[in-house]
Amino acid sequence: MQLPNFADIEAAARRIAPFAVRTPLVESPALSARCGGRVFLKLESLQRTGSFKFRGACNRIALIPEVERQRGVVAFSSGNHAQGVAAAAGLFGVAATIVMPQDAPRAKIEGTRALGARIVSYDRQRDDREAIARRISEEQGATLVRPFDDAAVIAGQGTVGLEIAAEAPDVALVLAPCSGGGLVSGVALGLSRAGIKAVSVEVENYDGMRLSLAAGHRVKAPGGALSIADSLMAPLPGEIPFALAQGLLEPGLCVSDSELARAVSYAALQLKLIVEPGGAAALAALLAGRVDAGGRGIVVILSGSNCDFETMAEAVRRHPSP
Amino acid sequence: MQLPNFADIEAAARRIAPFAVRTPLVESPALSARCGGRVFLKLESLQRTGSFKFRGACNRIALIPEVERQRGVVAFSSGNHAQGVAAAAGLFGVAATIVMPQDAPRAKIEGTRALGARIVSYDRQRDDREAIARRISEEQGATLVRPFDDAAVIAGQGTVGLEIAAEAPDVALVLAPCSGGGLVSGVALGLSRAGIKAVSVEVENYDGMRLSLAAGHRVKAPGGALSIADSLMAPLPGEIPFALAQGLLEPGLCVSDSELARAVSYAALQLKLIVEPGGAAALAALLAGRVDAGGRGIVVILSGSNCDFETMAEAVRRHPSP
Numbered sequence: 001m002q003l004p005n006f007a008d009i010e011a012a013a014r015r016i017a018p019f020a021v022r023t024p025l026v027e028s029p030a031l032s033a034r035c036g037g038r039v040f041l042k043l044e045s046l047q048r049t050g051s052f053k054f055r056g057a058c059n060r061i062a063l064i065p066e067v068e069r070q071r072g073v074v075a076f077s078s079g080n081h082a083q084g085v086a087a088a089a090g091l092f093g094v095a096a097t098i099v100m101p102q103d104a105p106r107a108k109i110e111g112t113r114a115l116g117a118r119i120v121s122y123d124r125q126r127d128d129r130e131a132i133a134r135r136i137s138e139e140q141g142a143t144l145v146r147p148f149d150d151a152a153v154i155a156g157q158g159t160v161g162l163e164i165a166a167e168a169p170d171v172a173l174v175l176a177p178c179s180g181g182g183l184v185s186g187v188a189l190g191l192s193r194a195g196i197k198a199v200s201v202e203v204e205n206y207d208g209m210r211l212s213l214a215a216g217h218r219v220k221a222p223g224g225a226l227s228i229a230d231s232l233m234a235p236l237p238g239e240i241p242f243a244l245a246q247g248l249l250e251p252g253l254c255v256s257d258s259e260l261a262r263a264v265s266y267a268a269l270q271l272k273l274i275v276e277p278g279g280a281a282a283l284a285a286l287l288a289g290r291v292d293a294g295g296r297g298i299v300v301i302l303s304g305s306n307c308d309f310e311t312m313a314e315a316v317r318r319h320p321s322p
Numbered sequence: 323m324q325l326p327n328f329a330d331i332e333a334a335a336r337r338i339a340p341f342a343v344r345t346p347l348v349e350s351p352a353l354s355a356r357c358g359g360r361v362f363l364k365l366e367s368l369q370r371t372g373s374f375k376f377r378g379a380c381n382r383i384a385l386i387p388e389v390e391r392q393r394g395v396v397a398f399s400s401g402n403h404a405q406g407v408a409a410a411a412g413l414f415g416v417a418a419t420i421v422m423p424q425d426a427p428r429a430k431i432e433g434t435r436a437l438g439a440r441i442v443s444y445d446r447q448r449d450d451r452e453a454i455a456r457r458i459s460e461e462q463g464a465t466l467v468r469p470f471d472d473a474a475v476i477a478g479q480g481t482v483g484l485e486i487a488a489e490a491p492d493v494a495l496v497l498a499p500c501s502g503g504g505l506v507s508g509v510a511l512g513l514s515r516a517g518i519k520a521v522s523v524e525v526e527n528y529d530g531m532r533l534s535l536a537a538g539h540r541v542k543a544p545g546g547a548l549s550i551a552d553s554l555m556a557p558l559p560g561e562i563p564f565a566l567a568q569g570l571l572e573p574g575l576c577v578s579d580s581e582l583a584r585a586v587s588y589a590a591l592q593l594k595l596i597v598e599p600g601g602a603a604a605l606a607a608l609l610a611g612r613v614d615a616g617g618r619g620i621v622v623i624l625s626g627s628n629c630d631f632e633t634m635a636e637a638v639r640r641h642p643s644p
Contacts, residue, residue, distance in 0.1 A: 021348060021349055021351065023348065024346030024347075024348050024365070025346075026343060026345065026346050026365070026368055027343055028368075029343065029370045043346070043348070045594050046348055046350075046593075046594065046595075048351045050594060268596060268631065269631060271368075272367050272368065272372060272595065272596040272597075272627035273368075273594065273595065273596065274590060274594040274595065274596065275594075305594035309590065309591060309635075309638055313631075313635055316631055
């Protein structure tokens with residue numbers, strides 16, 4: 001198993017710079033007042049394709065040797081990785097096939113199709129998406145772009161941490177939503193030279209990273225009932241993300257679906273930002289009072305914004321005073 | 323009549339730096355693809371109090387001599403200036419009285435009250451808000467903080483232009499929503515040394531700046547039917563803004579209510595940003611194809627985000643594919 005290192009993130013930053021948005025890091029006076037210390041938001045919700053996933057996909061695809069790349073790429077994803085891969089493939093002029101669950105948010109399915117990818121649907125409960133993707137990869141010679149268990153993908157996501165370290169040196173903690181762990185482990189590595197700690201935030205029943213960090217080895221979360229955070233439902237952290245995370249992350253946090261909905265509403269009403277439930281996990285942990293930075297600055301990564309409008313509006317209706 | 327100059331904007335920038343958010347300037351890949359040139363968004367919608375108005379209010383209040391400032395401030399406003407003044411007064415520890423129309427958006431009335439200001443309501447059709455504010459000023463010795471016809475207020479708004487010039491030197495045009503003209507004239511002055519042009523965008527029937535620029539003297543727009551852009555309903559540009567604008571602005575643009583609603587929907591669905599109708603005027607002009615930067619970069623100022631949630635959701639329902 002090859003772990004990415006700090007230089008890989010620096011190289012990824014140079015590689016993706018012509019394509020990725022250098023997303024804003026902006027202070028929220030409302031959150032700073034509420035938390036008693038400065039709170040900054042890293043707006044990956046404004047990244048190309050509406051989530052951080054574009055960074056990792058772009059770095060990974062850039063690294064495929066030219067002759068292989070022409071045979072296309074394939075990926076399995078509930079949506080954000082799908083759009084990231086589709087957009088990056090489009091920029092490199094190669095065909096992308098995406099294996100997506102039938103019940104993925106309409107915004108994500110349509111977004112992926114609009115980016116020119118071919119979509120193959122599967123049933124989340126019945127089918128094995130990895131097997132479907134592998135078969136396509138073998139038949140077409142397409143390169144499989146994994147969502148998180150890939151050193152180049154993690155290095156791409158780590159550029160988020162590099163940007164935070166460059167712009168906000170006086171913060172103590174960075175909170176990142178976590179599913180398979182690609183974002184938070186990459187960010188932690190990207191922050192490592194700045195002495196800034198990263199914390200993973202998962203959704204209840206899918207808190208594999210939290211359980212694994214506590215146990216010292218990979219532990220599968222119970223899973224079960226679907227969460228409103230369709231992008232956070234990996235029950236087990238990836239091998240590479242976990243190996244990185246073990247040495248770098250603080251103990252993990254998790255939040256409930258109701259706390260996520262409250263955070264989505266707070267983002268819309270107070271921050272004036274549309275954030276998807278999974279992308280609001282770090283904000284949810286902050287609002288729920290799970291984090292104490294001891295008066296020092298905190299960065300909250302808002303990692304994605306690809307929910308159907310109605311999902312966001314429903315959260316606001318349920319939590320009109322979040 | 324004392325016009326602000328470039329040095330006034332530089333001084334304002336230093337004065338408000340501890341309080342105002344340096345708002346992000348971020349490229350929108352979706353808009354760049356649509357317009358065939360790079361399009362950047364200046365997110366004043368994320369400014370403290372949800373609009374650029376905080377900048378001017380903060381600069382103006384900072385310049386009131388200490389002994390006068392302790393007698394408080396008074397302002398008349400449909401909402402964004404109200405919140406800007408209330409917040410700035412709060413930061414300087416002085417009392418604020420705001421004269422607001424009864425039909426202002428609930429979000430703005432509540433926002434102003436939450437910032438600690440005393441609110442005096444008036445009827446938009448019947449009462450003279452300036453007279454009410456003047457009476458309060460005379461009775462209490464409070465300083466009247468005008469919304470746009472004030473050199474210090476304009477210098478504060480001009481810091482938006484200064485920030486754009488510092489971060490995006492390779493743009494040709496900056497589009498700014500315009501009501502009384504404080505923002506766009508200040509921005510034009512702030513951009514003047516960078517060789518970047520500013521363009522005002524008003525709403526139909528309230529396009530006093532456009533008419534005045536064309537006529538070469540101040541001309542009152544017809545007004546009449548209320549616009550959904552409650553923040554853009556000044557029929558006549560201020561004297562100082564117009565005097566500045568004459569030498570600096572390109573010919574003015576205007577958009578319809580329906581184009582504003584479409585822009586509000588586009589902001590929510592594509593940009594993932596909540597913008598109020600008036601704050602979306604510049605975006606509306608771009609989406610309606612009124613602007614040609616000849617392939618060079620454009621900056622769109624999203625100037626405010628204080629609409630009731632339902633106003634935004636209604637725009638999305640009416641324009642689901644903006």
